[in-house]
Amino acid sequence: MKYMLMMNTPSGGPYQVASWPREDLARHIGFMKSFATKLGKAGELVGAEGLAGPEQAKLVRAGADGKPITDGVFPESKEFLAGYWIVDVDSPERAYQIAADASAAPGLGGKPLNMSIEVRQVMSAPPTDA
Amino acid sequence: MQPRVDSRTQDLLRELAPQVLAVMVRRYRHFSGCEDAVQEALLAAATQWPTEGAPDNPRGWLIHVAVRRITDAVRAEASRRHREKLVVSLVPPDEQIALAADAEGALERDDTRDLLFMCCHPALSPSSAIALTLRAVGGLSTAEIAHAFIVPEATMAQRISRAKQTVQTSGIAFELPKPEEFRARIEAVLHVLYLVFNEGYAASAGAVLVRTDLTAEAIRLTRMLHRVAPDEREVAGLLALMLLTDARRAARTGPAGELIPLDQQNRKLWDQRLIDEGTALLQATLPRGAPGPYQVQAAIAALHDEAPSAEATDWPQILALYEVLMSLSDNPMVALSHAVATAMVRGPAAALSRLDVLAKDRRLEGHHRLDAVRAHLLERAGDREAAARHFRHAAERTASTAERDYLLLCAARLSHG
Numbered sequence: 001m002k003y004m005l006m007m008n009t010p011s012g013g014p015y016q017v018a019s020w021p022r023e024d025l026a027r028h029i030g031f032m033k034s035f036a037t038k039l040g041k042a043g044e045l046v047g048a049e050g051l052a053g054p055e056q057a058k059l060v061r062a063g064a065d066g067k068p069i070t071d072g073v074f075p076e077s078k079e080f081l082a083g084y085w086i087v088d089v090d091s092p093e094r095a096y097q098i099a100a101d102a103s104a105a106p107g108l109g110g111k112p113l114n115m116s117i118e119v120r121q122v123m124s125a126p127p128t129d130a
Numbered sequence: 131m132q133p134r135v136d137s138r139t140q141d142l143l144r145e146l147a148p149q150v151l152a153v154m155v156r157r158y159r160h161f162s163g164c165e166d167a168v169q170e171a172l173l174a175a176a177t178q179w180p181t182e183g184a185p186d187n188p189r190g191w192l193i194h195v196a197v198r199r200i201t202d203a204v205r206a207e208a209s210r211r212h213r214e215k216l217v218v219s220l221v222p223p224d225e226q227i228a229l230a231a232d233a234e235g236a237l238e239r240d241d242t243r244d245l246l247f248m249c250c251h252p253a254l255s256p257s258s259a260i261a262l263t264l265r266a267v268g269g270l271s272t273a274e275i276a277h278a279f280i281v282p283e284a285t286m287a288q289r290i291s292r293a294k295q296t297v298q299t300s301g302i303a304f305e306l307p308k309p310e311e312f313r314a315r316i317e318a319v320l321h322v323l324y325l326v327f328n329e330g331y332a333a334s335a336g337a338v339l340v341r342t343d344l345t346a347e348a349i350r351l352t353r354m355l356h357r358v359a360p361d362e363r364e365v366a367g368l369l370a371l372m373l374l375t376d377a378r379r380a381a382r383t384g385p386a387g388e389l390i391p392l393d394q395q396n397r398k399l400w401d402q403r404l405i406d407e408g409t410a411l412l413q414a415t416l417p418r419g420a421p422g423p424y425q426v427q428a429a430i431a432a433l434h435d436e437a438p439s440a441e442a443t444d445w446p447q448i449l450a451l452y453e454v455l456m457s458l459s460d461n462p463m464v465a466l467s468h469a470v471a472t473a474m475v476r477g478p479a480a481a482l483s484r485l486d487v488l489a490k491d492r493r494l495e496g497h498h499r500l501d502a503v504r505a506h507l508l509e510r511a512g513d514r515e516a517a518a519r520h521f522r523h524a525a526e527r528t529a530s531t532a533e534r535d536y537l538l539l540c541a542a543r544l545s546h547g
Contacts (some may be wrong), residue, residue: 001529040284040285040288041288041292042288042289042292043257043258043261043285043286043288043289043290043291043292044285044289045282045285046280046281046282046285047282088257088279088281088285089257090255090256090257121529122529123528123529123530123531123534124280124529124530124531125528125529125530126328126329126331126530127389127528127530127532127533127536
């Protein structure tokens, strides 16, 4: 079964990597890289991406002519998606454990961030009709 | 496998590959090394046989070539003084080279079965066992398996390599089940084959073609196992169940991949050839003793397949079979199906009161199927509003896109007419 693990971080929360000292940032990046490698080696990683900061985010909808109408930048949005992993595992408990490992990524001063990670099942199961 | 090889050679090679691998692993005790050697032997056969003709003893030929390849590999390894020694050195050197291909080939051993025991060992997680079985027994490429399960090839390669490591380090490869373990090990194999089939049967829109291949592969492997273990009645039972279920495939989804429930399927689309084969298999198997769960499930599938319509189905017989099934295993999903059959025989009220009891089973807590069954029963009982509510509740909880769409459409039909 596949799960998407989403790292949602509150705007202005602890995940302001741009302001971290170099060594904290390097430790954090190193952790994230080895975390993905470990998931790959376990045969569980389906995909993972980090997203560019919300400063560049646009809201888009179709206008009457079908052309895109883009709406500005949202620096004050309460929470944004920083990145995600998709894993293929044998049980929900395993997905929760992976999420907990990601949550403990080192932040300022190497202390675990303990961010909350949203875990959602991907719709890929076989139907159960008899 | 080579695309240009004619299909008869290809079928023969796929049939022989697991047998040859089993012989090699038993002799050389190194899973990865043996698999590489067998792959090379298959490649040699695929290039030579079509032009030079297949040898009289194709199995012996493959073993002979694989032995030569692994011997070469060991020599190369030894001369490089590689630290990671192949375990082949456990076999006396002269035997490694001199063992005639036919020395063992003459003995018709249960090679395919033994290899399945190895790949479906309970020490492996279900996903590892599935991947290893498709690779080592099914002979699918890592890319094909990755494609079927929609994961990156590198991830699937790691999963297979870890599974091989587990087989290697735990000594699974070299132990044959003791008589008292035999039953449980056969069951583990059947469970893995069933999971592969079920995964393939999830023909949801967009992934239909690939997943259908998994169904075909599960049937092929089960057929293979049935051929080498004809006395195992549950193997025959599982094969019959797969055939009788797969027979309905064309009717089971609409043009956009949407699910069509059994009672609304166009029965003219059912594959009569598969139904006949599954029924014949079941009729040959059932009289031979008390049936196991796969045989009972196959018998239920056969009753559905034989019925000209949902109404003309022999529901009392199906209900009785579900009762047998419940006595064989404590499975809440079986109990849910039993409730559906109860409704068909005794009416929805009797079935709904059964569901109230089942709802207390913690294993069904929050399971979408409990809500889906309740919704169907409520609809039959005429309570459209409550039925719609439970259809929606079920839709929120399923992890299958096709099923969610179906459940939402049911709810919409009841709410908006």
